Amino acid sequence: MMHDFLAGNREELIERCRAKVARRPARAATAAQLQSGVPLFLDQLIRTLQIEQTSEPLESRRISGPSGGGAPSLSEIGESAAQHGRELLELGFTVDQVVHDYGDLCQAITDLAYERNTPFEIDEFRTLNRCLDNAIADAVTEFSYQRDSLLAGKQTAEMNERLGFFAHELRNLLGAATLAFTAVKAGNLGLSGATGSVLERSLVGLRSLIDRSLAEVRITAGNPVRRQIFSVSGFIAEVRHAANLEARARGCTLTVSDVDPRLAVNADRDLLLSAVGNLMQNAFKFTRLHTEVTLNAYAVADRILIDVKDNCGGLAPGDAQKMFLPFTQTGEDRTGLGLGLSIAKQSVESNHGVLSVRDVRGTGCVFTINLPRHSMTDA
Template identity: 65%
Template sequence: MMHAFLSNNRDELTKRCRGKVAQRAGRSATEQQLKDGVPLFLDQLIRTLEIEQTSTPLDSRRISGPAGGGTALYEVSVSAAQHGKDLLNLGLSVDQVVHDYGDLCQAITDLAVERDAPFQVDEFRTLNRCLDNAISDAVTEFSYQRDALNTDANAVESNKRIGFFAHELRNHLSTASMAFVAVKAGNLSFSGSTGSILERSLQALDRLITSSIEDVRTFGHTSLILDSFSLADFIAEIYAAASLSIGKNECIFRVPKVDPDLAINGTRDLLMAAVANLLQNAFKFSQPRTEVFLTAYAAGDRIIIDVKDHCGGLGPGVAESMFLPFSQAGENRTGVGLGLTIAKQSVNANNGTLTVEDIPSIGCIFKISLPRHAVPT
């Protein structure tokens, strides 16, 4: 009888399965899984075989389920589902789920051949039914849990992208609104410098919306358009727009002269958004009537853009987390905490780096480093 063979060789079969798991590349297992997983299924299989030798063989379905599984709950389905979930938590693939039960089948077959153990056809059918149901339930639960995790991850990513889009819309709209107010209050001509800021802000809004529509049309597989442009002109444009949004703390905004022979290569709108967000952060957290510096210069084969504020310095551990989405460390919690995240991603997308240096009791310096290029002719 197969149930007697399995009972008498339970420890040996468990040992062989553990050995197969240990030898298989990429398969890790916790001590609890190795201790409980195979023995539990073996016990369920033994009880199924024993019941099928009684006058009520169909009672075994409560343990191992009918052929082809089913919607009714049975013991093998519960333990197999848990096994599938455990394997997903270990970061394994669905084929590892199948292999785990295949190991047991192979171990039973090998040992039966070695011991010359005769089994009846119906017993093999029961073994196959139990394995089939266990694999099916384990794979089903594995797939469900994996899909749920993917859905959650996609929802988080989608929410982040919407947040980025709304954040940049608000920045450009705010600049456009302040430029319009300045033109109206001063009875200025729209052909002047303030009118140019308004025009550029509206153009940036148009590009942002057009880019978002293109992302939807192509499912996000868009490529960046890189251009070479003057660093001095780039900084001058940022200065003009940022001067309108210094805020209520009346910071003194200083921009030292930039070498006109320097140029950078990248996506202008993304880099503009990066520096604008750093300045917005500096104006927001700097102490009243202190200085905010925007400097741009060459350092070997790199272009460095620094934004120095007077926020009073960073607290312990703040520098490590401040670029994370929705991270807000200061007392001022206006906004959603995406500005620095957008800045870092925009710089990274242009083959650059963004770091922060803490100056205790004074403030901090955000440093953008980009490849240096010749001024376009």
Template identity: 70%
Template sequence: MHDFLKANRAELIARCRVKVAQRAPPGMPENELEHGITVFLEQLIKTLQVEQTAHPMLSRKVSGPTGGGKPALSEIGESAAQHGKELLLHGFTVEEVVHDYGDLCQAITDLAFEQGATIEIDEFRTLNRCLDNAIANAVTEFGYQHDFVVADRQADALNERLGFFAHELRNLLCTATLALSVIKQGNVGLSGATGAVLDRALIGLANLIDRSLAEVRMTAGMPLQNRLFSLANFIAELKLSASLEAQAKGCALTVSAVDPLLAIDADRDLLLSAVGNLLQNAFKFTHAHSEVTLNAYAVADRILIDVEDHCGGLPPGDAEKMFLPFTQSGEDKSGLGLGLSISRRSVEANDGILSVRNVPDTGCVFTIDLPRHSLPIPSSATGAPSDRLVALD
């Protein structure tokens, strides 16, 4: 068999290259990888030659023992491991690693059949042993390298996010510290401009921490804490905190009246963070001395919460890109670019939908769409038991 392989070496390699090229990712060089089939074919020939000598077991130094072994124990193991690494770097999948060696086996059997060449049973067993060890080592190394790549990417992403968070936290804390230091000197009061700076910094810190906690809950997959709560009370709580942001920004906040019977069945903290992020985003981009509006109302079996600003309208492009993590489309690049992404995930976790509508030359409207519920109807008003619940979803 080794004479057959040496005589047909070029033809076998050419057939394998054709098959590899059909699976290769775009931009893959035509030349075979350094530790690929060419090297394996030479090692297979060497193994077969040694097995024809008086010391056939020495071939294991080239091919490795039956059943596999560590890459360092054989020449095939070492080169196959390098080949697995190369295939990963060039964008191949683990399935293609296996196919790469299977191509040579098929090429050998096809060509032997075409030429009427005979392959002895022992020689075929040697071929299978070499292929088995090569595939095992290549796939193992491919897996190791793939894990390293994934771990590196995750570490880089985590470091980037922590870096952004620490940067924003430091800036807000520094601003608050400086403002407090000036106020402590007694030259300015809390009600003046310096007090407003302190207010803005503290509000920013609270929003940053709330947003980060919401992201941690979403990422960790913590179970939702659903409960039925009043939409009116929910909006009233948001109005209280948003009023401080409106004062700090120097713009008006308008909040609509809410039907006292409307209710939401959701994780209140996540939803509070989601709407809070939308309001913070609105105050950040709305024009100075303009208006931010918070509306909550029911349409059929849905409850809608709108946050509208006067930012001048969305920039050209796909509005959906605004919801991607670390995306900032406005001129103000402060913040992490995570607020809208976290808001959408929080809303969707509560069976809701978060969308945006552009109002050209005016602003934009973010809408949270949730299932509609109603609070228990008081027994004094209906004569019904106080625990009666009307649910429209």
């Protein structure tokens, strides 16, 4: 009888399974967790086989569950297998490990029976397969459910964090604008003074925050990139118009070079506008007071380069490698979400371009957008 063979060789079978596990990446399991896997299943299998030799063989289904993969039903093997699946997830293993654990036992039983020349009945093999099938199904189902729940919880937490940052920044900018407007209205002040500057900075910040958020939504939602060939000169003129307001609000000087009117790029204009806008905002945010921010677009061989240079004083060691990561802020000014450079990088890459940064030691940074070159005759 198979149940006699399993009971008499229980420890040998368990050791063979553990030896197989040891040959795979180590598992830092506790004694209790190891006991809820193969040893517990082996005991349940023995009891199932024993009951099937009685006058009421169908009672074994209470332990093993039904065959055929029908509707889920409560069984001892199902409950312990689900627990084993949860534990394997907590230990950091993949769904493959769930299947391997039960497959190891099946292989160990087969090998040992062959070595001992122990024959089994066909019905006993069917019971073994039914128990393994149900255990694997329940363990994998629970493993997948718990994994998906963890991922969903993590994504929800990340989204809540981002929404929280966005709402906080939006409230700060709107609050400053409201206070400035109230002061102007109550004191009959002109908009050309200091209070008007606060109002202007707040409104420019609101516009940038909303533009940045819309660009991120487009990228993360997988909306198609709408490329078209357009003039680099006209594009830079559009950027300059908005950047002049920001330069005035930040107390900086903006210098924009002349652009060859023949130069063109094939890109999604809105996404590229967002990318350059984010780089300009970053430059105005970190450049030192009363210094210069420059915007320069030119051609080198078959590429179009757009440089944004600031006078922030240069980068700290290691900042260049991490500044394009989302929610990363490396300067003293920690306003904003830390998403601008990350969104700019994604926007440029979606247009088959490259965004890089060069540190000018003791002076500032030069951010460069590198795109394929076209000409207006291509349009």
